Amino acid sequence: MNLIFDLDDTLYDLMGPFELVHKKLYADKTDADCTELFIKSRAYSDEIMEAEIKGDIPHEDCFYERIKRTYHDVGIEMSREDTEEFERLYRAYQKEISLSEGVEEFLDYCKAHNIFIAILTNGRPKSQYAKVIALDLHRWFDDDHIFISGGIGYQKPDPMAFQYIEKMFSLNPEETWYIGDTYEADVVGADGAGWHTVWFNHRNRECLENCADVTVRSIEELSRFIRERS
Incomplete structure (x- = not known):
C-alpha cells in the first residue's frame, strides 16, 4: 500500500x-x-x-x-x-501552524508498518517547504518524498503530477492511494492518473458526481481507513 x-x-x-x-x-x-x-x-x-x-x-x-x-x-x-x-x-x-490532532498518530503508524508515504502539494517551493519545516514533517518524510508542483513542473489536477511520483519510485497505481481535501485537484487528478483516491471532505462540500473510491469526513475516519486497509 x-x-x-x-x-x-x-x-x-x-x-x-x-x-x-x-x-x-x-x-x-x-x-x-x-x-x-x-x-x-x-x-x-x-x-x-x-x-x-x-x-x-x-x-x-x-x-x-x-x-x-x-x-x-x-x-x-x-x-x-x-x-x-x-x-x-x-x-x-x-508560522504558527501545527498538524491536525490525530495526524501524528497515523503517520507514526505508517512509519512503524513500513507503509510507503509521500507528499504531493500544489504551490511554490519556498512557501510550501516553509510549511514542511513549521509542521516538522521531516519526522516522517524525507526530502525526496516531498513533491511541490512549482518544483516538479506539474500542478494538480494534471495527471502528470501524480505520474511523476509513480515513475520516480516505480509505484504500482493499483496499490497507490492519494488522500486530499480538494475534490477537483486531488480526487479528479489522482483518478485521472489511475490511482485510488480518498476524498478528505472535512469541510462537508457537496459534489454531484463523486468519483472518489472512499470519502472520509474526519481525521478519525481517515486514520481508521489507513489501519483497516494496510
Missing part, C-alpha cells in the same frame, strides 16, 4: 490562519460565513496559480487577486493596501 498525501487542509488546518485574519480585520464588516469565504479563496487560488503559470498574472499580483476576488463576492472592495495587510498577518499566522 502506498499513501500519497496532500498538504494544505489535509495534514493541517489551512483555514486557521485565514480565519484569524478574517476575525481581526473583517468579521465586523460582513456576516458572510468564514468557511464559505475560505473555500472561495481556495478556488480562486487554484485559478490564479494556473493563470500565473500561463503568464497571465504576475507573481506579485497573485495574493492580491485571490483575496480581492474573495471579498468582492460578499460586497467588500479591497485596495492593494488592504490585501497587503491581510497577507502580512496571514503569513505571520502561518
